Amino acid sequence: MAGATLTGTGRVSFFEALERQAAAARETHGHSERFYQIGGLPVRVRCAGSDGLDRLLTAFSHLRAPSSEAFSLSIDVWAGEPMPDRELGGAVGIRRGPGRGVAADAPGWIRSYDRALTAFDRLRNRGYHWVEDADRDLWFERGYPLRPLLGAWVDQHGAQLIHAGAVGSAEGCVLLVGRSGSGKSHAALACVQAGIGYIGDDTCLLRAEEPPVVQSIYSSAHAGPATMTQLPLLAQMDSDPTTSTGPQARIFLSSHVPEALIRRAPLRAIAVVSHVDRAASHVRRASSAETLAAFAPNSLLPVPGVGSGTLERLSGVVQRVPCVRLESGRDPARVAEAVGGLL
Amino acid sequence: MPDTARYRPNSPPILHETIDHETIIVNLDVGTYYSLNHAASCIWIGLDSGASVERIVRHLAEQSGTPESVVDQGVRVFLEQLIGEQLVVARGDGPELAELDGWPEGRSFETPALSRYTDMQELLLLDPVHDVGIGGWPEQR
Numbered sequence: 327m328a329g330a331t332l333t334g335t336g337r338v339s340f341f342e343a344l345e346r347q348a349a350a351a352r353e354t355h356g357h358s359e360r361f362y363q364i365g366g367l368p369v370r371v372r373c374a375g376s377d378g379l380d381r382l383l384t385a386f387s388h389l390r391a392p393s394s395e396a397f398s399l400s401i402d403v404w405a406g407e408p409m410p411d412r413e414l415g416g417a418v419g420i421r422r423g424p425g426r427g428v429a430a431d432a433p434g435w436i437r438s439y440d441r442a443l444t445a446f447d448r449l450r451n452r453g454y455h456w457v458e459d460a461d462r463d464l465w466f467e468r469g470y471p472l473r474p475l476l477g478a479w480v481d482q483h484g485a486q487l488i489h490a491g492a493v494g495s496a497e498g499c500v501l502l503v504g505r506s507g508s509g510k511s512h513a514a515l516a517c518v519q520a521g522i523g524y525i526g527d528d529t530c531l532l533r534a535e536e537p538p539v540v541q542s543i544y545s546s547a548h549a550g551p552a553t554m555t556q557l558p559l560l561a562q563m564d565s566d567p568t569t570s571t572g573p574q575a576r577i578f579l580s581s582h583v584p585e586a587l588i589r590r591a592p593l594r595a596i597a598v599v600s601h602v603d604r605a606a607s608h609v610r611r612a613s614s615a616e617t618l619a620a621f622a623p624n625s626l627l628p629v630p631g632v633g634s635g636t637l638e639r640l641s642g643v644v645q646r647v648p649c650v651r652l653e654s655g656r657d658p659a660r661v662a663e664a665v666g667g668l669l
Numbered sequence: 670m671p672d673t674a675r676y677r678p679n680s681p682p683i684l685h686e687t688i689d690h691e692t693i694i695v696n697l698d699v700g701t702y703y704s705l706n707h708a709a710s711c712i713w714i715g716l717d718s719g720a721s722v723e724r725i726v727r728h729l730a731e732q733s734g735t736p737e738s739v740v741d742q743g744v745r746v747f748l749e750q751l752i753g754e755q756l757v758v759a760r761g762d763g764p765e766l767a768e769l770d771g772w773p774e775g776r777s778f779e780t781p782a783l784s785r786y787t788d789m790q791e792l793l794l795l796d797p798v799h800d801v802g803i804g805g806w807p808e809q810r
Contacts, residue, residue: 615691623702
């Protein structure tokens with residue numbers, strides 16, 4: 327369905343309307359206010375209403391920062407009333423498929439579902455995240471909350487949200503890349519089991535500095551049944567069972583092993599992860615192009631508004647660090663040993 | 670298609686990067702991404718640089734020592750794929766590229782290959798995102 331433009335006096339600033347609705351929600355329900363350092367920048371998050379909204383932020387707990395008058399991004403989260411204007415949404419319809427792409431210089435974007443809406447006001451660095459019911463509609467994103475919004479924002483500030491895990495220490499880290507299901511989370515958690523520091527299992531921030539730098543954004547990890555069985559350290563770490571999704575367990579490492587969390591580290595190598603059906607793990611050389619293909623598309627595509635500059639920055643990074651294939655075997659200790667050899 | 674036809678990457682919404690004669694292409698609108706082998710990357714680089722199809726065919730034939738008719742067949746099949754996937758569009762008038770490179774002299778010609786990946790597409794087809802214009806939302810696209 328094509329969009330429609332309100333003309334003349336009917337033209338409405340959607341973001342002004344959202345700002346009023348967020349303010350009304352804070353006034354009606356009361357709100358909590360928290361500050362974080364995400365990508366090294368101050369972020370304010372205000373949640374109006376229920377505890378369900380506060381639980382959304384558990385994954386950021388390792389990045390808590392003191393209150394500040396100055397922040398680079400402010401996000402309002404609320405549920406229920408007031409709902410974003412559905413009449414406007416009905417008039418416009420929702421565009422899916424071709425034509426989805428958001429121009430890199432667009433002043434903002436909206437992602438709208440039946441029961442949720444996320445919007446990013448790029449010009450004023452304001453984010454909005456509304457759901458119809460906090461308990462029902464937010465549980466699935468507790469592991470990696472607000473990802474598209476944060477991805478679009480950090481892209482304006484010289485960092486990229488990437489689909490990758492990362493482990494190491496403050497002196498250096500390895501990026502673990504590959505498609506969903508390739509074994510990144512398993513490799514990352516095997517490293518935690520072996521005492522290697524944790525930056526992320528699925529999502530990190532990458533800065534194309536010299537040397538490139540990886541920053542943590544989420545303290546969460548997801549582990550399948552096999553990983554939970556193979557890594558005894560995880561047995562006591564499951565999240566609230568009512569919020570674990572499907573066959574995977576969602577774990578918040580900040581709640582169990584906060585000392586293992588690394589917030590920032592220079593990048594030493596990139597490993598393209600794949601499962602192999604043998605005990606041993608092996609590391610082999612990978613081409614820069616193969617490595618870029620292993621994480622660039624699935625890092626870029628979910629983030630509205632990325633442009634050619636983002637892909638160019640990622641390309642520059644893979645050409646500056648060693649790239650390898652990590653054939654991740656069944657023995658987690660040997661996975662960790664293989665990764666540790668890259669640090 | 671005429672020999673002097675020229676094409677360019679359909680950017681936006683296409684993003685592309687070439688490293689060491691391997692190219693990846695991402696279609697932000699549709700959610701598909703592609704990798705090109707060496708021969709396909711050379712053709713892609715040539716098109717991106719403004720070379721005509723004829724010029725690219727001649728260069729690859731000369732450098733690889735392969736009959737032009739063989740190279741021409743491979744290039745045109747590949748180009749049809751690029752057009753079908755909406756990765757390239759016709760290029761307007763402009764100066765012809767002075768020099769092509771990218772195919773090592775003496776290296777055998779290989780069939781240009783485009784590998785297509787759609788694992789992100791399903792996720793994105795369910796993802797309703799649209800721009801907000803300067804005047805607010807909705808904004809006619």
